[in-house]
Amino acid sequence: METDYDVAIIGGGIVGLAQAWMAARRGYKVAVFEKTSIAQGATVRNFGMIWPIGQPAGELYEVAKRSREFWLELADAGALDVETCGSIHLAHKEDEMQVLQEFVDQQTHPATLISPAEICQRSGLVNPEGLLGGMVSDTELRVDPRTAAERIHRWLAREFSVQFHFETLITAINGNEILSSDRQRWNVGRIIICSGSDLHTLYPEHFAKSSLVLCKLQMLRSVAQAKPLPENIPHIASGLTLRHYTSFNACPSIDLLKQRIKTESPELDQFGIHVMASQFQSGEVILGDSHEYGKDISPFDKIEIDELMIRELKQVIRLNDWTVKEKWHGIYAKHPDLPVYEEQINPTVSLFVGTGGAGMTMSFGLAEKYWKKR
Ligand SMILES: Cc1cc2nc3c(=O)[nH]c(=O)nc-3n(C[C@H](O)[C@H](O)[C@H](O)COP(=O)(O)OP(=O)(O)OC[C@H]3O[C@@H](n4cnc5c(N)ncnc54)[C@H](O)[C@@H]3O)c2cc1C
Numbered sequence: 001m002e003t004d005y006d007v008a009i010i011g012g013g014i015v016g017l018a019q020a021w022m023a024a025r026r027g028y029k030v031a032v033f034e035k036t037s038i039a040q041g042a043t044v045r046n047f048g049m050i051w052p053i054g055q056p057a058g059e060l061y062e063v064a065k066r067s068r069e070f071w072l073e074l075a076d077a078g079a080l081d082v083e084t085c086g087s088i089h090l091a092h093k094e095d096e097m098q099v100l101q102e103f104v105d106q107q108t109h110p111a112t113l114i115s116p117a118e119i120c121q122r123s124g125l126v127n128p129e130g131l132l133g134g135m136v137s138d139t140e141l142r143v144d145p146r147t148a149a150e151r152i153h154r155w156l157a158r159e160f161s162v163q164f165h166f167e168t169l170i171t172a173i174n175g176n177e178i179l180s181s182d183r184q185r186w187n188v189g190r191i192i193i194c195s196g197s198d199l200h201t202l203y204p205e206h207f208a209k210s211s212l213v214l215c216k217l218q219m220l221r222s223v224a225q226a227k228p229l230p231e232n233i234p235h236i237a238s239g240l241t242l243r244h245y246t247s248f249n250a251c252p253s254i255d256l257l258k259q260r261i262k263t264e265s266p267e268l269d270q271f272g273i274h275v276m277a278s279q280f281q282s283g284e285v286i287l288g289d290s291h292e293y294g295k296d297i298s299p300f301d302k303i304e305i306d307e308l309m310i311r312e313l314k315q316v317i318r319l320n321d322w323t324v325k326e327k328w329h330g331i332y333a334k335h336p337d338l339p340v341y342e343e344q345i346n347p348t349v350s351l352f353v354g355t356g357g358a359g360m361t362m363s364f365g366l367a368e369k370y371w372k373k374r
Helices: 014-025 059-076 094-106 116-122 148-160 204-208 239-243 246-250 254-264 266-270 303-316 356-372
Strands: 005-010 030-033 087-091 111-114 133-137 163-165 170-174 177-180 185-193 213-222 235-237 276-279 285-288 324-334 341-344 349-353
Touching: 005 014, 014 030, 014 148, 014 185, 014 349, 014 356, 030 148, 059 356, 087 094, 087 116, 087 239, 094 111, 094 133, 094 239, 094 246, 094 254, 111 116, 116 133, 148 163, 204 349, 213 303, 213 356, 239 254, 254 266, 266 303, 285 303, 324 356, 349 356
Parallel strands: 005 030, 005 185, 030 163, 087 235, 185 349
Antiparallel strands: 087 133, 111 133, 170 177, 177 185, 213 285, 213 324, 235 276, 276 285, 341 349
């Protein structure tokens, strides 16, 4: 039977877009099916940080670097703006400085230690009070999460003739046929489900056995800060983030740091708070974040979490105006061990879900790996 498309992607977030791009690059006729009128999931709710420094040395770091190349390729092609801003990890405590020293000594990631004076020269956001030093890395990138998915979808449509079916909820798959809630049908060669945190509409019985857990993150955006601003303002990560990103697990002193926070500030562990800041050319700063898993996820946001984040942020960064312009939360699916949960349901259908807190960083590289195996 003649097919409408060689490849159908269900879900128009960054994971689905990455799959669409990698399939289209191989010459396939591709369509993306997205239930909303424009992507509204984790892909538009994140920091917009492309964050290779958070990936442990080895295969995951290589995938992150490969993804980074793809983001730069998109920028070169005029698809969207990508800032080569890099990142600075701050140490306001001795044990944070010790972990950064150990990380740099391992020489697994191109990062160097810098003095408080150098940090303040590179970023006007940093609070110099009590600052012991920090670590600078050039590999991190910034994209605008509010517009990135839309820009990529327009580019894929223009350059690769990828077809986008928005406001199309896929409710069933029968063999090679996909069906939408408004009773449309398409015949396709292959189906890749990139449904983000929606683990219930399609193949819920497979997701139930997958070990994927949902995680909710609260986020804030400040009003625009005073201008003029330099270009490429580095992302800022506080010492608290060292206990979150697995790249630092290789540092011998990380357990002592984790233990200190657990003892001194159990409320930070309770809500998975580790603070970061990213300033855009508009002057606004995205601030976050917290992590509540599984059963703790409520539809309502906790003011207590916002207050704790601001308390911690004020210790590490300075804003002219701390007025919060927007608050929101995002939810992602995460696998405890894998960078993405892949399952081949049958010869036609696969699941490709669960990039956790690193989907912007990893999706292109992971999708490339997926297609190399085919
Ligand atoms: C607050 C927050 C901050 C983050 N910060 C970063 C960061 O700075 N850097 C980083 O690398 N990662 C970050 N992440 C992680 C990253 O955003 C996610 O890993 C990534 O966006 C997941 O992409 P996705 O395409 O799987 O999911 P989504 O973006 O949620 O997209 C899934 C899409 O599938 C659609 N869909 C689902 N089911 C169907 C169906 N049956 N039919 C049609 N459409 C369907 C949904 O409508 C949705 O648009 C962050 C995440 C959050 C929540």
